[in-house]
Amino acid sequence: MLKRRDFLRATLVTAGALAVPACGDDPEIIDPVLDDRELTDGAELFPQSIASGDPRPDSVILWARVQDGEEDRDLEVEVATDAEFTKRVALDAGQSKVKALARHDHCVKVKVRGLAAGTVYYYRFIYVKGDKNYVSRVGRTRTAPAEEADASVRFAYVSCQDYIGRHYNTYLALAEEELDFFVHLGDYIYETTGDPSFQNTTGRGVELTDVEGAIPLADGAFHAARSLSNYRELYRAYRSDANLQKVHESFPMIATWDDHEFSNDAYGATATYSDGRIDETDVDRRKAANQAWFEYQPVDHGEDFEYDPGAEFPGDIRIYRDFVFGRHVHLVMTDLRSYRPDHLIPEGAFPGKVVLDQARLLEELGDVPELAQPYVDIESYGDGIYASALTGAAQAAGYDAAEVTGNISVAFINQVVAGVNEGLPEDMQIPLIGAEEQAFLDRGIAYVDLGKTGMHSSIGSRYFAVKDTVDIYSAIRYKETQGASEDVMGAEQESWFLETMEGSKATWKVWGNEYCLLPLAIDLSANSVPEQFKRRFYMNLDAWDGFRNKRNELLERLVDVGNVVAITGDIHAFYAGTAGLDGDPAKRIVEFVGGAVSSAPFREMLQGQVAGDPVLSAVPGAALLAAGIDNLLTSTTTKVNPHLAHANSYAHGYVVVEANGDELVVDMRSIDPTAVKTDYTARRDDLKVQSKRFRTLAGESDIYRDDDGTWRRWDASTQKWI
Numbered sequence: 001m002l003k004r005r006d007f008l009r010a011t012l013v014t015a016g017a018l019a020v021p022a023c024g025d026d027p028e029i030i031d032p033v034l035d036d037r038e039l040t041d042g043a044e045l046f047p048q049s050i051a052s053g054d055p056r057p058d059s060v061i062l063w064a065r066v067q068d069g070e071e072d073r074d075l076e077v078e079v080a081t082d083a084e085f086t087k088r089v090a091l092d093a094g095q096s097k098v099k100a101l102a103r104h105d106h107c108v109k110v111k112v113r114g115l116a117a118g119t120v121y122y123y124r125f126i127y128v129k130g131d132k133n134y135v136s137r138v139g140r141t142r143t144a145p146a147e148e149a150d151a152s153v154r155f156a157y158v159s160c161q162d163y164i165g166r167h168y169n170t171y172l173a174l175a176e177e178e179l180d181f182f183v184h185l186g187d188y189i190y191e192t193t194g195d196p197s198f199q200n201t202t203g204r205g206v207e208l209t210d211v212e213g214a215i216p217l218a219d220g221a222f223h224a225a226r227s228l229s230n231y232r233e234l235y236r237a238y239r240s241d242a243n244l245q246k247v248h249e250s251f252p253m254i255a256t257w258d259d260h261e262f263s264n265d266a267y268g269a270t271a272t273y274s275d276g277r278i279d280e281t282d283v284d285r286r287k288a289a290n291q292a293w294f295e296y297q298p299v300d301h302g303e304d305f306e307y308d309p310g311a312e313f314p315g316d317i318r319i320y321r322d323f324v325f326g327r328h329v330h331l332v333m334t335d336l337r338s339y340r341p342d343h344l345i346p347e348g349a350f351p352g353k354v355v356l357d358q359a360r361l362l363e364e365l366g367d368v369p370e371l372a373q374p375y376v377d378i379e380s381y382g383d384g385i386y387a388s389a390l391t392g393a394a395q396a397a398g399y400d401a402a403e404v405t406g407n408i409s410v411a412f413i414n415q416v417v418a419g420v421n422e423g424l425p426e427d428m429q430i431p432l433i434g435a436e437e438q439a440f441l442d443r444g445i446a447y448v449d450l451g452k453t454g455m456h457s458s459i460g461s462r463y464f465a466v467k468d469t470v471d472i473y474s475a476i477r478y479k480e481t482q483g484a485s486e487d488v489m490g491a492e493q494e495s496w497f498l499e500t501m502e503g504s505k506a507t508w509k510v511w512g513n514e515y516c517l518l519p520l521a522i523d524l525s526a527n528s529v530p531e532q533f534k535r536r537f538y539m540n541l542d543a544w545d546g547f548r549n550k551r552n553e554l555l556e557r558l559v560d561v562g563n564v565v566a567i568t569g570d571i572h573a574f575y576a577g578t579a580g581l582d583g584d585p586a587k588r589i590v591e592f593v594g595g596a597v598s599s600a601p602f603r604e605m606l607q608g609q610v611a612g613d614p615v616l617s618a619v620p621g622a623a624l625l626a627a628g629i630d631n632l633l634t635s636t637t638t639k640v641n642p643h644l645a646h647a648n649s650y651a652h653g654y655v656v657v658e659a660n661g662d663e664l665v666v667d668m669r670s671i672d673p674t675a676v677k678t679d680y681t682a683r684r685d686d687l688k689v690q691s692k693r694f695r696t697l698a699g700e701s702d703i704y705r706d707d708d709g710t711w712r713r714w715d716a717s718t719q720k721w722i
């Protein structure tokens with residue numbers, strides 16, 4: 001194990017430039033005739049090439065990885081203001097020589113300080129081996145403008161770059177942009193080697209060498225990374241992509257992580273593969289994932305931050321941080337995975353279990369809402385005949401018999417009993433609890449009323465939960481846990497986040513937000529679906545809809561800050577809309593959600609979920625509804641998301657943002673998802689990139705769309721661009 005402080009010393013060598021400013025803030029330039037050593041092309045010795053990140057007005061992080069055997073290797077860093085390196089920046093000779101250590105997979109990070117603001121720099125690494133000087137490719141980076149500069153800022157943001165069987169045509173196009181930097185909102189890697197539920201299993205892939213150290217899933221059909229070796233191997237594979245390398249060689253990156261840098265739909269150190277069958281908390285795995293991220297990503301650890309593999313997770317692992325780009329852009333990057341609690345409805349929740357009984361509803365709401373459903377005490381009702389039927393079914397589904405206790409939903413009992421009866425002769429069948437009996441029973445809310453139709457399932461837990469009951473239950477839980485049920489950021493990050501936002505002097509406070517802030521529901525009450533589905537559903541409680549009470553609390557403050565714009569990834573779709581305070585939609589902030597670089601688009605994921613779920617796949621028309629998700633989301637009949645101005649759930653791509661003192665313009669640049677299976681590098685002209693432009697104006701929280709040169713405003717009351 002590494003000792004505390006060791007990691008920082010080893011991989012984050014502060015190459016403080018001598019910084020004897022020739023004039024103003026400009027760093028000293030070396031006379032090139034002083035150094036005329038011969039360089040040999042060494043690009044092959046840097047198989048992940050080079051990268052830069054976390055640009056500040058006077059510094060930037062440079063990254064490289066050298067691959068040449070097991071020994072520690074000596075590298076030198078060169079920084080210049082021209083691509084030919086005739087105007088080199090004077091770096092402290094002692095500190096510009098760095099060691100690529102075997103124990104960090106030969107990754108090196110250098111923080112170059114003393115640079116001039118808003119300036120393009122070129123950099124390269126030189127691997128000195130014997131009398132040869134092997135040189136990496138040349139990277140281009142750019143420092144942030146000075147805080148007082150009246151600078152227009154242009155950057156892109158991306159997320160979700162599944163590599164398995166997919167190509168980075170998005171990056172082929174992105175590399176052609178002129179940008180100050182790009183933001184990565186997470187899912188830079190996917191931890192699984194080919195999960196057929198959402199990954200391609202043909203085409204390019206990743207083989208984990210340390211297969212013993214990985215987690216076998218689907219009876220070993222594919223694996224999830226667990227060991228440090230596994231996670232490093234994923235970064236090496238992903239970063240071997242020529243188009244991703246090109247982007248890193250062209251712009252500095254500012255990255256946060258989402259779930260897949262560790263594990264799908266994770267919270268803290270807990271994975272969710274088994275849907276609650278076993279406890280998947282694995283701190284060692286989380287630490288391995290974190291270490292690989294810190295080794296491979298060009299992130300600044302900050303003044304006080306020390307990465308220490310022996311340190312507590314999450315307490316000592318702080319990645320949330322902010323960046324100021326002149327007077328107009330303050331980028332605030334959060335970490336929404338490390339501190340969040342389990343989902344409101346656990347995957348392993350027993351569907352029949354009543355979570356709010358009649359007395360509780362009366363106490364909390366003053367009456368029993370229409371949507372409450374009858375329940376019985378399972379031990380006493382019907383002399384216990386239902387208890388034994390349910391216990392058998394629960395055990396068959398992997399539950400403990402002890403789950404079958406207390407108040408249980410009648411609808412759930414009847415559903416199970418109907419199934420049990422199918423296997424029984426007529427004279428032995430158990431009677432269902434009829435409508436007449438139900439009329440006399442107490443009513444409450446059970447997990448099944450929250451949408452939890454299946455046992456051990458993400459449906460009705462992370463995805464596709466009933467909106468109206470979730471709204472009631474989450475509010476009561478929030479109150480009784482004093483906010484802990486939705487403590488998505490953790491107390492420390494939340495205070496930092498709000499203080500940073502409220503203290504910002506920049507025109508635009510841009511929130512680098514991992515998952516969807518704006519509510520996304522669908523309303524099936526008028527659709528021809530079985531009675532139990534004629535409801536409003538949240539699409540994804542793994543996102544902010546799972547933290548709606550906390551969202552309200554934060555929005556209350558962010559609305560007052562003004563000009564807060566969330567930029568978001570995760571959902572593999574392009575959306576433009578506003579997240580408004582429940583009960584007061586005038587209080588809202590603008591959000592622009594960008595599609596995935598390459599991962600399966602949201603529509604495709606949804607179709608896969610419906611097909612893969614035993615309950616949903618049996619619902620007639622469910623597949624068609626999934627295919628028409630954008631119509632459901634933007635419906636003017638159900639008016640379920642009037643705040644959603646634009647939805648495209650079937651596209652790949654990226655978003656370019658241009659912000660100045662008056663406006664923030666986004667250009668959603670999308671690519672047909674069928675292109676993802678083909679590498680367009682050698683046939684760039686065949687790759688079509690569509691553009692859709694939106695903007696918001698300083699002092700407002702409206703969204704405008706560019707209709708061939710005319711900016712039309714989204715009117716939520718009519719759901720039209722006017």
Ligand SMILES: [Fe+2]
Binds near residue numbers: 570599
């Ligand atoms: Fe993703």
